[in-house]
Amino acid sequence: MQGKVVFVGAGPGDPELITVKGLKTLQRADLVVYAGSLVNRALLSELKAGAEAHDSAPLNLDEVLSLMAEGVAAGKRVVRLHTGDPSVYGAIQEQMEALDGLGISCEVVPGVTAAFAAAASLKQELTLPGVSQTVVLTRIEGRTPVPEKERLCRIAALGATTCLYLSVDKLERVVEEFLAGGMFTAKTPAAVVSRASWEDERVVEGTLGDIAGKVAGAGIVRQALIIVGEVLSARTGGVPEKSKLYDPDFCHGFRIRT
Structure with a gap:
């Protein structure tokens, strides 16, 4: 050292x-x-x-x-x-x-980033077969600008699981950008995890239609991670498609059918 x-x-x-x-x-x-x-x-x-x-x-x-x-x-x-x-x-x-x-x-x-701590608190996998195989780590522009090509509405158009840092104080604008992307709707699930993994951690869950109001009511204005995506539905609606990894008919170098 x-x-x-x-x-x-x-x-x-x-x-x-x-x-x-x-x-x-x-x-x-x-x-x-x-x-x-x-x-x-x-x-x-x-x-x-x-x-x-x-x-x-x-x-x-x-x-x-x-x-x-x-x-x-x-x-x-x-x-x-x-x-x-x-x-x-x-x-x-x-x-x-x-x-x-x-x-x-x-x-x-390297260290554990807040997006993964938030997913752990939610007991949520961020990548699910048939739902989303892409995770985007991003933020909305504030005092630090975001390149035009990375505007949130353009990223939202992917329909991928999206984790936003440094954006909870602009949550209403975040919601507007997500809806403007055309892939998500007011019914798309969303979650906000404040101070993920700290003793005073708080979790607020809802949809794009009501998450801003719920977070405002909870008084959360900083140090929070936002997760938006259909993967969040799996904990209530069930996993729509199982992974190939543990399928008994799926073979790979470490599991060969005889």
């Missing part, structure tokens, strides 16, 4: 959902810069005696980079602790590019 910065995915909230490799890396660190607005602080109890921990929430990019670069220069094992998986809305590319410019190498340890 010395001489480089290791970006570690902390997972969605539950401190036990960090990977084994991520935890070991964290436990060896001398300096940790963590995303305090989202990372569960319980993970900081895993730091060894004498390790430094800095909350990046009030810092800008240059200040974060300065902390990490100074740590590496001092021979410290440096960890940048991000929420969920660093590759999903983690803004790590700009950090790694800047560190590379300083001659500092990087490593990334």
